[in-house]
Amino acid sequence: MAKPKEKGTARRKGIQPTLEDTQGLIKSFSQENLLLFLVSLLVIIGGHIALGMGSVTVAPVALVLGYCILVPLAIII
Numbered sequence: 531m532a533k534p535k536e537k538g539t540a541r542r543k544g545i546q547p548t549l550e551d552t553q554g555l556i557k558s559f560s561q562e563n564l565l566l567f568l569v570s571l572l573v574i575i576g577g578h579i580a581l582g583m584g585s586v587t588v589a590p591v592a593l594v595l596g597y598c599i600l601v602p603l604a605i606i607i
Contacts, residue, residue, distance in 0.1 A: 563604050570600030 559567075577592030 563607055566600065566604040566607065570596045570604055573600060 573592050574596035577589050577596055580592060581589035
């Protein structure tokens, strides 16, 4: 016959990391990250403005540069 589950045992011990375990994993944005993120936002806004003006060369380059390169770089660094 199966044992009845005790209250509070839904989580197995050792599965949830403690705050001390995650201290090395959490990294806040530094000033360099924020500056790169702001630059990427300006590039993206410029790309959307160029797209609205009908540019077929500057807009795609600016948008790909902003979304695919600068934003991930701002998060990773």
